[in-house]
Amino acid sequence: MEKADTKQKKLPDDLWIKCEQCGEVIYQKDFMKELKICPKCDLHFPLNAGERIGSLLDKGTFQEMDRNIYSLDPLDFGEGYKIKLIKDRKQTGLGEAIVTGKGFLEGHKIVLGVMDFRFRGASMGSAVGEKVARAVEVALKEVLPLIIVSSSGGARMQEGMFSLMQMAKTSAALGKLNKSNIPYISVLANPTTAGVAASFASLGDVIIAEPKALIGFAGPRVIEQTIRQKLPPGFQRAEFYLEHGMVDMVVHRKELRNTLKKLLDFLSPNQIKENK
Amino acid sequence: MKGELPIEKPLQELESKINELKKLSSHADIDLSVEINALEEKAKNFKRDFFQNLNSWDKVKMARHPQRPFTLDIVERIFQNFTELHGDRSFRDDPALIGGLAYFDDKKILIIGQQKGRDTKKNLARNFGMLYPEGFKKGARLMRMAEKFSLPIISFIDTPGAYPGIGAEERGQFVAIAENLMLMSQLRVPIIIVVIGEGGSGGALGISVGDRILMLEHSIYSVISPEGCASILWRDASKADQAAKALKLTAQDLIKFKIIDEIIKEPLEGAHTDYNLTARNIKESIKRHLSELEKICIEELVELRYEKYRKIGIFREGD
Numbered sequence A: 001m002e003k004a005d006t007k008q009k010k011l012p013d014d015l016w017i018k019c020e021q022c023g024e025v026i027y028q029k030d031f032m033k034e035l036k037i038c039p040k041c042d043l044h045f046p047l048n049a050g051e052r053i054g055s056l057l058d059k060g061t062f063q064e065m066d067r068n069i070y071s072l073d074p075l076d077f078g079e080g081y082k083i084k085l086i087k088d089r090k091q092t093g094l095g096e097a098i099v100t101g102k103g104f105l106e107g108h109k110i111v112l113g114v115m116d117f118r119f120r121g122a123s124m125g126s127a128v129g130e131k132v133a134r135a136v137e138v139a140l141k142e143v144l145p146l147i148i149v150s151s152s153g154g155a156r157m158q159e160g161m162f163s164l165m166q167m168a169k170t171s172a173a174l175g176k177l178n179k180s181n182i183p184y185i186s187v188l189a190n191p192t193t194a195g196v197a198a199s200f201a202s203l204g205d206v207i208i209a210e211p212k213a214l215i216g217f218a219g220p221r222v223i224e225q226t227i228r229q230k231l232p233p234g235f236q237r238a239e240f241y242l243e244h245g246m247v248d249m250v251v252h253r254k255e256l257r258n259t260l261k262k263l264l265d266f267l268s269p270n271q272i273k274e275n276k
Numbered sequence B: 001m002k003g004e005l006p007i008e009k010p011l012q013e014l015e016s017k018i019n020e021l022k023k024l025s026s027h028a029d030i031d032l033s034v035e036i037n038a039l040e041e042k043a044k045n046f047k048r049d050f051f052q053n054l055n056s057w058d059k060v061k062m063a064r065h066p067q068r069p070f071t072l073d074i075v076e077r078i079f080q081n082f083t084e085l086h087g088d089r090s091f092r093d094d095p096a097l098i099g100g101l102a103y104f105d106d107k108k109i110l111i112i113g114q115q116k117g118r119d120t121k122k123n124l125a126r127n128f129g130m131l132y133p134e135g136f137k138k139g140a141r142l143m144r145m146a147e148k149f150s151l152p153i154i155s156f157i158d159t160p161g162a163y164p165g166i167g168a169e170e171r172g173q174f175v176a177i178a179e180n181l182m183l184m185s186q187l188r189v190p191i192i193i194v195v196i197g198e199g200g201s202g203g204a205l206g207i208s209v210g211d212r213i214l215m216l217e218h219s220i221y222s223v224i225s226p227e228g229c230a231s232i233l234w235r236d237a238s239k240a241d242q243a244a245k246a247l248k249l250t251a252q253d254l255i256k257f258k259i260i261d262e263i264i265k266e267p268l269e270g271a272h273t274d275y276n277l278t279a280r281n282i283k284e285s286i287k288r289h290l291s292e293l294e295k296i297c298i299e300e301l302v303e304l305r306y307e308k309y310r311k312i313g314i315f316r317e318g319d
């Protein structure tokens, strides 16, 4: 349940963005064309769900599913949880922290889920768990490859055990999918930690991480407090987990679509390939 | 003592007063039975009132009580011929997870469970019941074996959480947990989960997907520790008591939410005061559920397990 620093500071006129890693000042319009990657230091800035979908799918092919599933406050948690939900809906224009739907990636019809870190740190409560489970079930029923792009701080604390159980629910759904020959490709964007890392995000037939993405179960702060020492540089980053055998590949964002296409070409049950 | 319940000190005082009076009456040969009876009655009522009205934070302390029966205390009382098995066949044996073969009366079963240590030395050896990835993988290996030999699985939960350390992260704590969730959802044998103490977040969940989830009366199960929750919400871990209440982590909360299936009664003053009675109650419950589960054909059982988890969640659909 770590908070990711967005590493993004807006300059007054909103036309320019300053990279927090290297200080480069980037023209907003170019930045979008560059998929929000710093041209100088290659830092991958967070993409919101809409931007990510745009970067992966063939133009105009995305059809959203389950747009109208919303979180409630099952524990009557208080602490402004309901108000925060309303605020995040307003600010992001999203219903919840994941957007799911169907679309075409280089001609492959797929089911796609994309988490949006702006919405409650893309934490998983009942609504996120439900949307993931339904997406998996659609993939299974319609024999479509599944791709989920994760970025999340973990379980949504304010929903208590309901949120923890979404880990089991989503993993059980993937357990069914896993018995078929339908591929599931999991993409880990910065950051993917805790309850989401420890459930559906780690169950892909192929797991791809974005460069430097923070991945793991416990957040770095919690580990540092437990072991009372500083963590080595690069610890829990995508490259670290590639080396330690937890992800299949680290793929630059500009190569992601093409990499996914190649994997789909190879793994897709071929009757669903659409001729372009 | 750390983790002491608020009742323990006043109760001790009351009890030592009773003892004093008893001593006095036997030495001085005066009849104090009226006074003694009155005090004993008072102590009894005091206890009953307290233990029947534990708040969430009291329950957290009960669940973490250093004298609470741990997995092996329960195992030795309800199973016969427990043969412990070791290792994940990959990296090492994680002593925070015990597992092995046993008889449950006339049935053959497989046990896994998180194991805490009674004192500092043993706790260090057991890593306070916090699993490394190899602990989850050891569990997975044993559960696959259970499937091979058609052994029902009984899994005991008692952990503050999965261990957050360098080695644990390096060896893929998140992958180990995720893979167990998927594995357990598909296993073709009955699985009964018994939460006996602390059900600490993903560390607990990593060996607790099953057909029945049973919880001891004063055990807890939570998405995050109350201390962790309090430090995120208020930057103050000392407000853990408030967080415990907000998180709805008691067995009584969770049965209302239909997240668990049954609450197993504890002795009046808690499981730590009578291991035998606690074990008997657990045994009775497991026995009843196991015989129910064994009547269901395996395809249906796995499907019912799927449905059980599939329907957990409260959300709104529609604008």
Ligand SMILES: [Zn+2]
Binding pocket: A019, A020, A021, A022, A023, A024, A038, A039, A040, A041, A042, A043
């Ligand atoms: Zn830069």
